[in-house]
Amino acid sequence: MPEAASASSPARDEIVSVAADLFYQQGYHATGIQQIINEAGIAKGTFYSHFKSKEELGVAWLQRRHTQWNGWVEKSLASKSTPRAKLLGIFEFIEQWMSDTEFRGCAFLNTASEIPSGDNPMRAEVESHKSDLREKVRGLVREHWASESGAGVSRKADIIFVLIDGAIVQAQTFRDPWPIRAARKETKELLSSSP
Amino acid sequence: MPEAASASSPARDEIVSVAADLFYQQGYHATGIQQIINEAGIAKGTFYSHFKSKEELGVAWLQRRHTQWNGWVEKSLASKSTPRAKLLGIFEFIEQWMSDTEFRGCAFLNTASEIPSGDNPMRAEVESHKSDLREKVRGLVREHWASESGAGVSRKADIIFVLIDGAIVQAQTFRDPWPIRAARKETKELLSSSP
Amino acid sequence: MPEAASASSPARDEIVSVAADLFYQQGYHATGIQQIINEAGIAKGTFYSHFKSKEELGVAWLQRRHTQWNGWVEKSLASKSTPRAKLLGIFEFIEQWMSDTEFRGCAFLNTASEIPSGDNPMRAEVESHKSDLREKVRGLVREHWASESGAGVSRKADIIFVLIDGAIVQAQTFRDPWPIRAARKETKELLSSSP
Amino acid sequence: MPEAASASSPARDEIVSVAADLFYQQGYHATGIQQIINEAGIAKGTFYSHFKSKEELGVAWLQRRHTQWNGWVEKSLASKSTPRAKLLGIFEFIEQWMSDTEFRGCAFLNTASEIPSGDNPMRAEVESHKSDLREKVRGLVREHWASESGAGVSRKADIIFVLIDGAIVQAQTFRDPWPIRAARKETKELLSSSP
DNA sequence: AATGAATGAGCCTTCATTCAT
DNA sequence: CATGAATGAAGGCTCATTCAT
Numbered sequence: 001m002p003e004a005a006s007a008s009s010p011a012r013d014e015i016v017s018v019a020a021d022l023f024y025q026q027g028y029h030a031t032g033i034q035q036i037i038n039e040a041g042i043a044k045g046t047f048y049s050h051f052k053s054k055e056e057l058g059v060a061w062l063q064r065r066h067t068q069w070n071g072w073v074e075k076s077l078a079s080k081s082t083p084r085a086k087l088l089g090i091f092e093f094i095e096q097w098m099s100d101t102e103f104r105g106c107a108f109l110n111t112a113s114e115i116p117s118g119d120n121p122m123r124a125e126v127e128s129h130k131s132d133l134r135e136k137v138r139g140l141v142r143e144h145w146a147s148e149s150g151a152g153v154s155r156k157a158d159i160i161f162v163l164i165d166g167a168i169v170q171a172q173t174f175r176d177p178w179p180i181r182a183a184r185k186e187t188k189e190l191l192s193s194s195p
Numbered sequence: 196m197p198e199a200a201s202a203s204s205p206a207r208d209e210i211v212s213v214a215a216d217l218f219y220q221q222g223y224h225a226t227g228i229q230q231i232i233n234e235a236g237i238a239k240g241t242f243y244s245h246f247k248s249k250e251e252l253g254v255a256w257l258q259r260r261h262t263q264w265n266g267w268v269e270k271s272l273a274s275k276s277t278p279r280a281k282l283l284g285i286f287e288f289i290e291q292w293m294s295d296t297e298f299r300g301c302a303f304l305n306t307a308s309e310i311p312s313g314d315n316p317m318r319a320e321v322e323s324h325k326s327d328l329r330e331k332v333r334g335l336v337r338e339h340w341a342s343e344s345g346a347g348v349s350r351k352a353d354i355i356f357v358l359i360d361g362a363i364v365q366a367q368t369f370r371d372p373w374p375i376r377a378a379r380k381e382t383k384e385l386l387s388s389s390p
Numbered sequence: 391m392p393e394a395a396s397a398s399s400p401a402r403d404e405i406v407s408v409a410a411d412l413f414y415q416q417g418y419h420a421t422g423i424q425q426i427i428n429e430a431g432i433a434k435g436t437f438y439s440h441f442k443s444k445e446e447l448g449v450a451w452l453q454r455r456h457t458q459w460n461g462w463v464e465k466s467l468a469s470k471s472t473p474r475a476k477l478l479g480i481f482e483f484i485e486q487w488m489s490d491t492e493f494r495g496c497a498f499l500n501t502a503s504e505i506p507s508g509d510n511p512m513r514a515e516v517e518s519h520k521s522d523l524r525e526k527v528r529g530l531v532r533e534h535w536a537s538e539s540g541a542g543v544s545r546k547a548d549i550i551f552v553l554i555d556g557a558i559v560q561a562q563t564f565r566d567p568w569p570i571r572a573a574r575k576e577t578k579e580l581l582s583s584s585p
Numbered sequence: 586m587p588e589a590a591s592a593s594s595p596a597r598d599e600i601v602s603v604a605a606d607l608f609y610q611q612g613y614h615a616t617g618i619q620q621i622i623n624e625a626g627i628a629k630g631t632f633y634s635h636f637k638s639k640e641e642l643g644v645a646w647l648q649r650r651h652t653q654w655n656g657w658v659e660k661s662l663a664s665k666s667t668p669r670a671k672l673l674g675i676f677e678f679i680e681q682w683m684s685d686t687e688f689r690g691c692a693f694l695n696t697a698s699e700i701p702s703g704d705n706p707m708r709a710e711v712e713s714h715k716s717d718l719r720e721k722v723r724g725l726v727r728e729h730w731a732s733e734s735g736a737g738v739s740r741k742a743d744i745i746f747v748l749i750d751g752a753i754v755q756a757q758t759f760r761d762p763w764p765i766r767a768a769r770k771e772t773k774e775l776l777s778s779s780p
Numbered sequence: 781a782a783t784g785a786a787t788g789a790g791c792c793t794t795c796a797t798t799c800a801t
Numbered sequence: 802c803a804t805g806a807a808t809g810a811a812g813g814c815t816c817a818t819t820c821a822t
Contacts, residue, residue, distance in 0.1 A: 011802085027309055029224035033796060035326055043804045045799080050802095054796065104311055112368050113308030116299055130368050158377045163354075165368075166361025173307050173325050173360075182353045206785075228813060238787045239814080249813065343801085401781080419614040423817060433783045435820080440781090441634050444817065484758055494701055503698035504612055506689055520758050548767045553744075555758075556751025563697055563715050563750075572743045596806075618792060630794080631820045635806085639792065 006043060012050045012060075015040050020061050024107050028058055028114050028122075058111075062125035065107050070132070072097065082084050083143035084191050087160060090137075091184035094168060095177045105172035109165065130165075137161045145195050152195035207245045210232050212237050215256050223253055223309050223317075250316060253306075257320035259303050265327070267292065278338035279386050282355060286379035289363060290372045300367035304360065325360075332356045340390050343371075347390035355382050372386075402440045402450075406432050409449050414497050418448055418504050418512075445511060448501075452515035455497050460522070462487065473533035474581050475551060480527075481574035484558060487568050495562035499555065520555075526553045535585050542585035550577050597635045597645075600625050603647050609692050611708075613643055618634075640706060643696075645709035652690050655717070657682065668728035669776050672745060675722075676769035679753060680762045688756035694730050694750065722746045730780050737780040745772050 018040040022031040032119040033054055037047050051057045080086045098105075108126040115122055134157075141157035142150075163183040170179035213235040217226040226267045228249060233241050271288040275281045279316075293300070303321040310317055331353075336352035358378040365374035408430040412421040423444055427437050441447045466483040470476045488495075499515040505512055524547075531547035553573040560569035603625040607616040618639060622632050636642045661678035665671045683690070693711040700707055719742075726742035727735075748768040755764035 009802095025311060027224070029222070029309070032794070034794075044797085045805065046803050048797070074330060097218060100327070105308065109364055109368065110308035112364075113300065113305035114224070117220060118370060126368060130365070143343060155377060155380070158374070159358075159381045162361035162365055162374050162378050162381075163357055164361070164365050166357035169304055169307075169360050169364050170357055172326070173304065173321060175313060179353070179357050183357050185350070186354045186357075204785090227811070229811075240788070240816085241786050243814065247814095399781090405656035415616070415701060417610070417701060424801050424815075434818085435784065438818070466668045469743065481627055485661060495698065499754055502754075503690065504614070506610060506612060508760060516758060519753035520755070521772050522808070525653050545767060545770070548764070549748075550769075550770045552751035552755055552764050552768050554751070556747035556749070558746055559694055559750050559754050560587075560715070563694065565703060569743070569747050572740060575732070575740070576747075594806090617790070619790075629792095630809070631807050633793065637793095 011042065011046065011051070014048060015042065015057070016060050016064055017048060019057055020065065023058070023061055024065075024101075024104060024110075028111060058122045059125055062108065062111065062122060062129070066125065066129045066132070069107075069129075073136075083140040087137070087140050087144065087191060088184055088188060090164065090178055091167065091187065092165070095171075095180045095184075098168065098171050098180065099177060103172050103175040106165070106168050109169060133164070134158070134161050137164070141191075144191060148195050155193045156190055159190065163187060197231070204239070204245070206241070210242060211236070211252070211259055214252055215260065215390055218253070218256055219296075219299060219305075223306060227235065253317045254320055256326075257274050257303065257306065257317060257324070261320065261324045261327070264302075264324075268331075278335040282332070282335050282382060283379055285359065286362065286375055286382065289359070290366075290375045290379075293363065293366050293375065296373060298367050298370040301360070301363050305365060328359070329353070329356050332359070336386075339386060343390050350386055351390045354385065358382060399440070400433065401436065405432065405437060405440060405447070406450050406454055409447055410455065413448070413451055414455075414491075414494060414500075418501060422547070424538065438451070448512045449515055452498065452512060454517065456519045456522070459497075459519075463526075467579060473530040477527070477530050477577060477581065478574055480554065481557065481570055481577065484554070485561075485570045485574075488558065488561050488570065489567060493562050493565040496555070496558050499559060521552070524548070524551050527554070531581075538585050546580055546585045549554060549580065596627070596631070596636070600627070600632060600635055601642070601645050601649055604642055608643070608646055609650075609689060609695075611687075613630075613696060614768060643707045644710055647693065647696065647707060649713070651710065651714045651717070654714075656693075668725040672722070672725050672729070672776065673769055673773060675749065676752065676765055676772065679749070679756075680765045680769075683753065683756050683765065684762060688757050688760040691708065691750070693754050694754060718749070719743070719746050722749070733780050741775055741780045744775065748772060 007089050015036065019031070019036050022036060022039070023096075029174045033044070033047060036057075037044055040047075051060070073090065073093055076096075077089045080089045082128055108129045111122055112126045117123065138154065138157040141160065142153055145153050145156075163186060167180040168184035210231065214226070214231050217231060217234070228242060231252075232239055235242075246255070268285065268288055271291075272281045272284045275284045299305075303324045306317055307321045332355050333352040334373065335351065337348055338357065340348050340351075343352070358381060362375040362378035366372055400466045405426065406451070409421070409426050412426060414504045423434070423437060426447075427434055430437075441450070463480065463483055466486075467479045494500075498519045501512055502516045507513065527550050528544065528547040531550065532543055535543050535546075553576060556571040559572035561567055592625040600621065604616070604621050607621060607624070618629070618632060621642075622629055625632075636645070657666045658675065658678055661672045661681075662674045665674045678773045689695075696707055702708065722745050723739065723742040726745065727738055730738050730741075748771060752768035756762055
């Protein structure tokens with residue numbers, strides 16, 4: 001009796017990889033189990049021995065996506081030495097990533113749009129991912145203004161965080177990087193002022 | 196009416212009303228024609244004599260939504276006398292509206308998330324709606340800094356525009372109004388500085 | 391209270407014309423009332439004030455087709471002076487007609503294929519049309535062998551009649567005129583022998 | 586079996602059997618998937634796991650029909666010793682078969698009537714079946730006139746082939762075997778003359 | 781005569797999931 | 802673990818026909 005565990009295995013990883021592409025490119029609802037198993041080259045039953053439902057696969061996708069996306073950002077910021085350069089580097093990464101993916105946008109925000117229900121497990125992944133990003137921005141902003149006190153710094157961090165998602169969804173909407181560039185420029189100014 | 200004309204009629208309006216609720220609450224893909232006709236109390240064939248496809252209904256929904264949402268904003272800003280008050284009023288409206296709708300978010304951004312294809316007619320409505328909003332913000336910002344020249348003013352306008360959508364999607368993500376309040380506060384500061 | 395009479399009227403004629411094209415090109419079952427009224431530019435109700443059902447329209451189509459097709463044949467044979475030339479002329483006409491219509495075949499035989507039921511009124515039109523053609527062939531063959539007695543002549547006539555429909559359906563099958571030419575040649579030989 | 590393979594299986598065979606009866610008796614377009622699965626006693630999804638579309642089932646039907654019909658002919662001709670007897674035996678078989686099926690006619694010719702489009706895969710089966718039959722007739726005629734040269738023999742073969750299909754469609758039209766008998770008689774005379 | 785909205789059964793197909801092997 | 806046949810509700814859409822105006 002399979003417990004549809006979250007344990008890792010090559011087959012399971014392959015399924016998540018295939019699903020990740022399809023969910024991201026076509027959307028979660030627009031992608032069927034059939035297409036996933038076709039492209040993964042496995043049988044229906046095999047799929048359901050690894051995941052007890054499509055939703056569980058959706059959660060696995062977002063969890064992996066979280067790690068992957070964070071890894072991309074880390075790697076992209078590795079060469080930057082100051083918190084300021086890292087914060088601006090986030091926008092540079094986003095511009096590159098959005099262009100590379102033809103402005104498909106953020107997997108997490110897209111999922112929140114497709115799945116309204118607040119108590120869906122996939123929504124928890126969305127919140128978790130965005131909370132992490134918020135914390136990361138907050139950490140960098142605090143470093144940048146290490147000498148300053150907390151309240152104003154936190155507020156500036158949240159502005160930058162809002163600019164990040166605003167830039168992503170508008171670049172997606174217009175299929176154009178201008179919002180990302182505008183948000184980067186504003187962030188630059190923000191970091192030059194006092195908190 | 197063989198051609199599923201876009202002409203207005205009470206029955207057609209009723210269908211769009213029913214669909215508007217369902218599409219917004221459940222998402223476009225998650226809402227079936229059957230549910231729409233059940234709730235509208237009409238037959239399948241009747242639906243398809245008014246709309247030649249689900250997509251055409253989707254477009255009608257977004258077109259109406261555009262008018263409706265703009266009307267809400269206008270009404271909400273009617274009491275404000277200065278461009279500055281109006282710009283801040285936009286965020287106040289958004290906070291009220293997002294709370295009232297239990298943070299379901301923006302119908303247009305949600306649609307862009309559900310429908311990746313750039314050449315879908317529904318995507319054109321999304322772009323059109325957001326372009327209109329961008330223009331509205333730009334107009335108010337120009338009024339606010341009537342004495343200043345164009346370039347810097349446009350940039351500030353776009354920042355505010357980015358903040359608006361960033362605030363909406365993050366409030367939706369966290370089901371909490373804090374991003375809207377933060378964006379409003381930043382807008383306030385932006386309008387107090389020189390462009 | 392419309393009696394859906396078979397009376398002629400400009401509107402009714404137009405409907406039959408439009409339907410004739412569509413039934414012939416696409417098949418009877420594959421053609422919907424909606425397409426017919428779209429292309430005729432009339433309303434549903436108008437259609438049903440002229441015909442009480444699709445089947446009645448089908449009958450009207452075949453009746454007109456009978457007259458039309460016979461007219462084409464007559465016109466084509468008008469220049470031929472002998473029964474023999476007329477009989478061969480039938481095959482010449484068929485070759486021209488089949489090529490012109492891209493080998494869609496005989497409306498009557500196609501209808502018999504689509505509608506198995508023997509007691510369908512459309513089937514009666516098919517039988518009637520083919521019986522007429524059989525009679526016409528018989529008449530010409532009798533003229534050709536005016537001095538001979540009946541039995542053998544009738545048999546030859548039926549052979550030619552079988553060749554006609556065999557040539558039509560095979561030209562349709564292969565989309566090629568060779569069966570028509572072969573049948574004509576055989577008919578020529580038949581008419582040169584003694585019955 | 587995600588790809589609705591053409592592989593054979595008992596369930597698949599049963600579906601083809603059920604569909605064969607219905608398509609033949611009612612016509613391809615007039616037969617719905619629902620009726621097929623009802624009579625086969627399977628679920629909708631089961632059907633579509635065996636065939637990826639109705640058209641694929643149509644092709645499978647015609648392919649099986651080709652084998653089956655050829656088998657009937659072979660069996661019917663097995664007792665005949667000369668090519669001449671075999672050629673006449675074809676008509677005897679056709680008369681028996683047409684009577685037994687209440688003059689529903691040839692599944693292939695009926696299909697060509699229902700499906701005008703030349704590039705439909707079902708039409709390819711029609712052509713293939715009739716080409717095979719033409720070859721069979723040609724082979725027997727060549728045997729019959731083994732001492733004669735090619736051209737005239739081929740022509741005679743085609744005449745007999747045209748007579749076969751002419752006889753079938755006219756017997757279907759009139760629901761009477763007379764055209765088959767006439768065609769047989771003519772074939773008999775043809776085979777007694779010199780080519 | 782003519783209109784065209786309304787009906788609801790039916791079209792072909794895909795959905796997520798289960799289960800015997 | 803893996804297979805893939807089986808399920809049946811649901812997907813979007815078209816059908817021939819009716820009826821109030």
